[in-house]
Amino acid sequence: MGLGFGIPAVAMAIAVVSFFIGTRLYRHQKPGGSPLARIAQVLVASIRKYDVKVPDDKSLLYEVSDKESAIEGSRKLEHTELLKFFDKAAVETQEEKIQSHVNPWSLSTVTQVEELKSIVRLLPIWATGIIFSTVYSQMSTMFVLQGNTLDPHMGPNFEIPAASLSIFDTISVIVWVPIYDCIIVPLVRKVTGNERGFTQLTRMGIGLFVSMFAMLAAGVLELVRLRLIARHNLYDYKGFLPMSIFWQIPQYFIIGAAEVFTFIGQLEFFYDQAPDAMRSLCSALSLTTVALGNYLSSLLVTIVTSFSTRNGKLGWIPDNLNRGHLDYFYWLLAILSFANFLAYLLIAKAYTYKKAVKVIED
Structure with missing residues (x-):
């Protein structure tokens, strides 16, 4: 990485x-x-x-x-x-x-x-958020391409567009926030003695770990989709496959759970660890991982396309996904997420929290 x-x-x-x-x-x-x-x-x-x-x-x-x-x-x-x-x-x-x-x-x-040292110390933690944001960005890219091939019907007269399935990410966040605050934090607080339950670094790490399973879920769904295509010889079929788009819900739901841990923990961490007069700058810095994650996702697609289309091959992500291997791309992101998680563990272990000088009143 x-x-x-x-x-x-x-x-x-x-x-x-x-x-x-x-x-x-x-x-x-x-x-x-x-x-x-x-x-x-x-x-x-x-x-x-x-x-x-x-x-x-x-x-x-x-x-x-x-x-x-x-x-x-x-x-x-x-x-x-x-x-x-x-x-x-x-x-x-x-x-x-x-x-x-x-x-x-x-x-x-x-x-x-x-102040400068504090900013530099935050950079390794900040960098690990880029891979997470790359995974997050798949909701508006590869998840949609995958969903466009699946049956969007909900009842006889209603179709749900693939792009609108991101609502399940929002629902997941809405569900997980009270679960985290009302159930997880009180239970963990009894064990750790920390008022917040987990430390902010632990909370972010859990989110990074959970995000891997979103890619694994998407990859497994793609394997099932490709086997369905092979079984019925639907490689050049232009219509919706006989497989419900709602099988994508788990991957959206897992990303929502990871968001509650990583994104919220990241904002809190950068705000708390930033020097007093640099909190706005550091909060803005934490948000740049989303943009960089999108750029990295585009870069990975470019690299993968260049690599996988050699010698006249269709590649992993061709225009006709039925003849591609989108699952390989998901496995790649899962591997990158795992490597990023391991790097994060080392970085978090070495991190030292800022200390303000105690003012003694006269």
Whole structure:
């Protein structure tokens, strides 16, 4: 999946974009400016001080003396040992100590540095949501193509369009939310002692695991569909197969259950773990996985089509699905989901939660 090198690549992309922003905003923003400006300031300052040694005593790193941080709407954050290179931005040189004005593009507060570290720490968790969103996007793509071949009749005079079956995903969410809040959480709370039942990371992990079964259910249905076609020699049949479209309901229902765990857990996690003044940015970041999941789905279809149509073959997903192997595509997504889940377990185990500095009242 490339997660091993994908995260540094994403971090580097943010660094490049932020550095570009920094060159445009240089000397025109204060630490309380926009989140992207503050990220750019830390990156610029740390790069400018690449040869500066970080003191062993981290209390010597620059921070304002006030109870609150220099960033409006943000509490001070404790220094962490991760991503030590960025600590260079908070090293106060002798020249800066005697200056009356702090240049935010050459000196950042510890809290500002920790803001950037918090964002970078979230990126691996964020990346694992892309595969989940790829699975989620199948409801509006492959599930519809599969459903278009099945019998949509409900009674003698009514047909249900394949695209409208996504209503069962919505119904699943409506059913699972009260089940989760009223039954699962109280039961798990007795075991874990956690007020929320599961931790947010555990909740997301469960959703990632459950999402695999949506692809397995879709793949099994496709196998049954292809066997029906083979049994009755319906390869070139243009009408609806003698198989109800409602056999698709389980795969929609499973995705809805996975949503309740992953999407809701993801929003809560990004909001809680984001620095105080960057919660809107991080909430928006979590939602970008949906768009990227759609892009990845399109990319996978392109790759699969290119690979499976070699030597004049029809491929996995031809125009006539009756002669294709859509089940292979579902197995591929199931394998990717499982690999993504394993990667998530490692990432979640290594994750450290943010810590705010406790303010002692006078």
